[in-house]
Structure formats: C-alpha cells, structure tokens
Amino acid sequence: MSFVVRPRRVRLFAGLGAVVLFAAFTVAGIFMRQTDTGANFVLSDQIAMVGIGLFLALGALWFTRPRVRADRDGVEVRNMLGARRFPWSDVEQVSFPDGSPWARLELPHDEYVPVLAIQAMDGEHAVTAMRELRRVRREAADKQ
Incomplete structure (x- = not known):
C-alpha cells in the first residue's frame, strides 16, 4: 500500500530546458574563439561558458525534485x-x-x-x- 507520485509536465519542460540551456552554452563556448567580435577569448572562457550552461541546466533540473x-x-x-x-x-x-x-x-x-x-x-x-x-x-x- 505504498504510493509515490512526481509531477509530469514540469519534469518534461525542465528536462527539455536543461538540454537546450546546456547545448546553447556549449555551442556558444565552442564558437567563441572562431567569431570576430573584437574581444580576445581564450580556452578558459570557452570552458567557463560550458560551465555556466551546466549550472543553468542543473538549476532547471531542480524543478524535477x-x-x-x-x-x-x-x-x-x-x-x-x-x-x-x-x-x-x-x-x-x-x-x-x-x-x-x-x-x-x-x-x-x-x-x-x-x-x-x-x-x-x-x-x-x-x-x-x-x-x-x-x-x-x-x-x-x-x-x-
């Protein structure tokens, strides 16, 4: 007689949002050094951009808790x-x-x-x- 329930829709949206955030920041990080913006980006900037995407994705996944x-x-x-x-x-x-x-x-x-x-x-x-x-x-x- 045990019962467990979790929300459905918010888990779907949070999961999709996490994937989109991580993918967008990863793509932005990859192309940072290849675009001519006038700024000088280095490898650490690219890694930081991916890291920001990871933290934002984890924040979105928090709504699945x-x-x-x-x-x-x-x-x-x-x-x-x-x-x-x-x-x-x-x-x-x-x-x-x-x-x-x-x-x-x-x-x-x-x-x-x-x-x-x-x-x-x-x-x-x-x-x-x-x-x-x-x-x-x-x-x-x-x-x-």
Whole structure:
C-alpha cells in the first residue's frame, strides 16, 4: 500500500530546458574563439561558458525534485528545498483548493504544506494522484 507520485509536465519542460540551456552554452563556448567580435577569448572562457550552461541546466533540473511518498504510516512531501514526513494522525485533510496550482496537506491550527508533486497543469494525472493519495490515507485510518 505504498504510493509515490512526481509531477509530469514540469519534469518534461525542465528536462527539455536543461538540454537546450546546456547545448546553447556549449555551442556558444565552442564558437567563441572562431567569431570576430573584437574581444580576445581564450580556452578558459570557452570552458567557463560550458560551465555556466551546466549550472543553468542543473538549476532547471531542480524543478524535477518534488515528490510525494505515502504509505500506511504517513506521507513524505519533498518540495524544492527539503522533505518532511507527516504521520497520518497529523494530516487533517488532503485538498486541492480551487484555482490552486498544486495540492496541499491540511494540518492542525490552520497550517498547510504545499504538495508540489501534484500540480494542476498535469490534468488527469493530478486527479488520479489525488484519488490515490486519499485512498492511502483512508486505508491507513481504517487500520488504526
């Protein structure tokens, strides 16, 4: 009864963006010394240009990090900056408010945690993920 979900569309766009960024900076780095711009570029400039492309590509891939993992003991939400695990007893509700770009876990005292792994732009994938996450939560509550 374990469930894992990651966003689909953002992973596709981030992956494509990473490839395009790295390729563009690599091509620019290769042709730096061959174009007559009036500036004097050397090998270290070319390497730096490829390095910048690599860092930008890694930055784009950072958006593929969100994930939610749920089992009968609780739910782990991994967003951009970190991961937190919540026992089901701390989760009052799993919701997807109207107009919200992603789902969230409703916690006591009017607190909530965004679940970036379930995004509105994923359409039917997000609906299926919400149903499955709610099912896991319901089954965990029934066994307690």
